[in-house]
Amino acid sequence: MPIVKRFVEEGCMPVVPDQLTINRYLPGQGIPPHVDTHSSFTDEILSLSIGGGVNMDFRYIPSNSEGMKNKPCHYVVYLPPRSLCVMTGPARYEWSHGICPRMTDVVPNKNSTTGLQLLPREERVSFTFRKVRHGECWCRIATVCDSYKKSKVTSQEEKSSSASATMLDDRNAAKLEREHVLQVYDQIAEHFSVTRHKPWPQVLEERRLAAVSEMLRVLSIGGRGLIYVWAMEQQKGKKRSTYLKHNKTNSHDTQQDESLIAISKNLNFEEEQNTESNQRSIKASTSGASSLPVHVNRTEFVQQDMLVPWKLKTQKKKEGNCDKKGHYEKECRISYRCRGSKTPVNGPSLDAPQTTVLENDIKENYQNNSYKREPQTSGSDPVFHRFYHVFKQGELEALCSQLNVNIIKSYYDEGNWCIIFEKVS
Ligand SMILES: O=C(O)CCC(=O)C(=O)O
Numbered sequence: 013m014p015i016v017k018r019f020v021e022e023g024c025m026p027v028v029p030d031q032l033t034i035n036r037y038l039p040g041q042g043i044p045p046h047v048d049t050h051s052s053f054t055d056e057i058l059s060l061s062i063g064g065g066v067n068m069d070f071r072y073i074p075s076n077s078e079g080m081k082n083k084p085c086h087y088v089v090y091l092p093p094r095s096l097c098v099m100t101g102p103a104r105y106e107w108s109h110g111i112c113p114r115m116t117d118v119v120p121n122k123n124s125t126t127g128l129q130l131l132p133r134e135e136r137v138s139f140t141f142r143k144v145r146h147g148e149c150w151c152r153i154a155t156v157c158d159s160y161k162k163s164k165v166t167s168q169e170e171k172s173s174s175a176s177a178t179m180l181d182d183r184n185a186a187k188l189e190r191e192h193v194l195q196v197y198d199q200i201a202e203h204f205s206v207t208r209h210k211p212w213p214q215v216l217e218e219r220r221l222a223a224v225s226e227m228l229r230v231l232s233i234g235g236r237g238l239i240y241v242w243a244m245e246q247q248k249g250k251k252r253s254t255y256l257k258h259n260k261t262n263s264h265d266t267q268q269d270e271s272l273i274a275i276s277k278n279l280n281f282e283e284e285q286n287t288e289s290n291q292r293s294i295k296a297s298t299s300g301a302s303s304l305p306v307h308v309n310r311t312e313f314v315q316q317d318m319l320v321p322w323k324l325k326t327q328k329k330k331e332g333n334c335d336k337k338g339h340y341e342k343e344c345r346i347s348y349r350c351r352g353s354k355t356p357v358n359g360p361s362l363d364a365p366q367t368t369v370l371e372n373d374i375k376e377n378y379q380n381n382s383y384k385r386e387p388q389t390s391g392s393d394p395v396f397h398r399f400y401h402v403f404k405q406g407e408l409e410a411l412c413s414q415l416n417v418n419i420i421k422s423y424y425d426e427g428n429w430c431i432i433f434e435k436v437s
């Protein structure tokens with residue numbers, strides 16, 4: 013890998029990078045202003061431009077009320093084709109960088125009378141090289157540093173350890189995110205590499221909106237996406253979950269119930285009793301400071317936010333269990349990923365709707381029915397508690413309607429709320 017060695021030789025980075033992100037931008041596409049997560053990567057962030065050049069916007073994020081004291085706080089830097097942009101120090105830690113979604117860029121040109129030139133955008137591929145940080149960032153800049161924000165949260169929590177909130181406020185959300193999203197995904201990243209090193213600043217609605225926006229960002233205009241999320245409304249045959257029973261209030265709901273019945277006819281939920289005592293056991297079983305219930309039952313949800321145990325299975329492929337397409341029945345979570353789905357479709361998506369897979373994949377997976385089976389695990393396999401948010405009727409639609417999308421279809425399917433949408437602009 014001569015290029016990464018050259019980075020070190022030229023003094024761009026002290027050691028060779030170990031992380032690479034490749035982004036492809038078509039004319040008109042960009043990336044929202046952001047600061048690469050402090051705790052995830054070390055100081056130097058290198059962006060190599062291949063194909064077209066682009067204007068990158070750098071904006072200062074004030075760390076106190078004085079801001080930049082009348083100094084400019086927005087610079088546009090043209091990144092020419094085949095150039096390397098090295099972000100380090102304040103440029104990496106205190107300034108956001110982003111690319112405005114435009115078809116053209118105004119760039120410097122010494123030969124023109126105005127000193128400027130309007131350049132049409134071309135397809136650009138950027139290679140962003142980073143070095144993964146082990147441990148926390150110590151810059152202590154309150155406005156931009158996630159490590160600092162986390163440490164503040166922890167010290168506040170220590171002071172008020174009596175807090176027994178089951179609702180997610182900002183403070184709980186940050187801690188929850190650290191323990192049940194970031195740390196878990198660090199451990200199981202090999203199986204879910206797509207989520208690795210993505211910032212999860214909040215696990216509230218704002219975060220769910222950001223997740224859908226992220227899906228939109230990677231779609232071209234007119235491109236379609238499918239979101240599947242677990243529904244609060246669950247039904248097995250004619251047996252409704254307690255939530256569904258209590259929330260059947262108007263004629264629209266009645267209609268909805270009929271469609272639930274129709275859909276669930278084909279379902280073979282694992283046998284389980286939705287009794288009051290079962291629900292009590294769910295409520296009683298909580299984990300960590302977040303005081304969220306641990307989910308132990310497939311068809312009942314007692315509240316929208318919960319922790320779902322996930323066993324990190326040690327690889328033990330069983331000969332002869334593989335179907336024609338190479339799916340291992342008992343390893344459905346991993347085998348589906350191998351087939352090209354971005355995330356497994358069995359089970360709920362993590363916090364936000366994050367499943368972007370082709371509809372055919374989903375149908376096929378459900379037809380296989382292998383989603384019902386738990387992966388084989390050995391007794392010593394670690395168990396992680398992942399944070400999940402389960403959606404109520406209308407919630408996913410309300411979320412998507414805040415964005416620039418056409419909702420093509422919105423429906424209930426086998427315990428999930430589903431939306432097919434099209435990117436408008
Ligand atoms: O495309 C680029 O040059 C920047 C990409 C970037 O900022 C990122 O992936 O975090």
Ligand SMILES: [Fe+2]
Binds near residue numbers: 046048109
């Ligand atoms: Fe970035």
